[in-house]
Amino acid sequence: MSTTLVLPGDSIPLPSSSKSVVLGPGLAASSSRIPAPSSDEAPSVISTKLGLMSSAKGKERSEQFWVEGRSKRYIPAQKDMVLGTIIARHAEGYRVDLGSSQMAQLDGLAFEGATKRSKPNLKVGTLVYARVALANRDMEPEIECFDPNTGKAEGYGELKNGLVVSCSLHLCRHLLNPKFIILPTLAATIPFEIAVGLNGRVWFKTETVSESIALKRVIEGLDSGDIKPEKGDVDRAVKEYLA
């Protein structure tokens, strides 16, 4: 992974090979504001946010590029896993707060095994783990609490007890990466259940309150940069917080 810092407006050099290129968040095509009839060059790619340039191998020999930024505000995207709070209920379903600019809609039937006769009955204030089914900038996002491929819950649904902490979107993305060492390191000392939402919320449930507090402090410390994401540093922090 390269480590170049990019600022908005910076031109991004892309490999000129015949491989297909996938542009991810933070990148956009930009053409000159003066129409030049003679030149037929392709529009250049510019960065649209501050961050570190990242790339990875994608499917079918394509290459993916994106800008790894540090944002706190979530913008819904399809297939994202999110944590939301139910803020209202109406005849057909629920309105859920994801921390984005608009409330998301959760249909009353978008649960595993839900039928018109038997729908889950969720109260206002309930925390749900859901998947973004529809995200489009002109419409309210829609979320669902089951996997549409299997029809099973697959972990989605109401989350009972536990604690939610907010953190940067960037830390959430890393927590979902199986190679990121934080969760295995924490699990070695504290047993816990966790749900990571890509909207900057993390839910976890432990047996004791002090363990919950320790986890919360580790996550907040990682977010602010006080704790380095290394095994030794995290172990030391956990030991200190549990004492």
Added chain:
Amino acid sequence: MASAGPSRRRSDGRKPHEIRPMTIEIGELDRADGSGRFGFGSTSALASCSGPLEVRLNKELPTRATLEISHRPLEGVGATPSRALITTLESIYPSALRLSLYPRSLIQIIVQSLSSSSAPTSSTRRYNESPEIYIDTEPETTERNIWPQPPTQSALPVDKKEKSPNTSYSFSLRAVSINSATLAILDAGSIAMTHLPMAISIALLSNNDGLVVDPTTEEEYNSRARFGFAWSFGKNVSLKEKEKDSSNHMDVDKEEGEEMELIWAESEGNFDKEKFSDALELSKIACRQILSEIRAKLGETLESKRLQ
């Protein structure tokens, strides 16, 4: 700029084209989505940027995000000068941000000045003597508009209290406001931005000393003319045609590998066209310097907070 020799020093020991040490910080405010602090020496501003947020129905735009910019002065309430600054910011940012990507939402930018907007010379004493001098009465305003000042006044700084206090913000305060807002948007990271505005103030000193970059409030107060410029940096931002690269200063732009476009120019005082173009050229160099400083500083900040 024959008079502005490189060896000449200013009252604070700087060279004429030297910028005061810059303060560049991001992410200081916890509850805003993004925040930035920018300062030239003691003149500084703190800005926050949040968005896209839920928008009030009467402000909702169906095709693009509503951009709400507010400014809070250090003392008093935001009056006409504050409104003028907001208008400046409102002219700069809608073109730099891709507001059409976030329809029916709100993007909020708040700029808090961290430096006093009043005139620098013995402001405390003047305040003690006659607090009502801050009330903007007509005779004082008419006097303020006389430039250049009568030589008796500029020669004796003690007489400064007879002048009305500045009724508008200093150009350096306006420049730091623009730069801090840019930093706040950068830190928020959730709003796509296509180019990066950077601002600088320049003053033409009264005693024929020539142009100085980034004047202190005092220098500005004693100057003959003041300028504020903002340049936007980014690929394809330039409105100049690329075929006409042969002109002299375009070649300079190309050498730096940056495309830039003038997006804000304000000036007041007594100056000629030549001085204005000189100031414009100086501002280009200064804004480039600010950009490279920001790039270096943000690189450090991001590197220290890296997770992998």
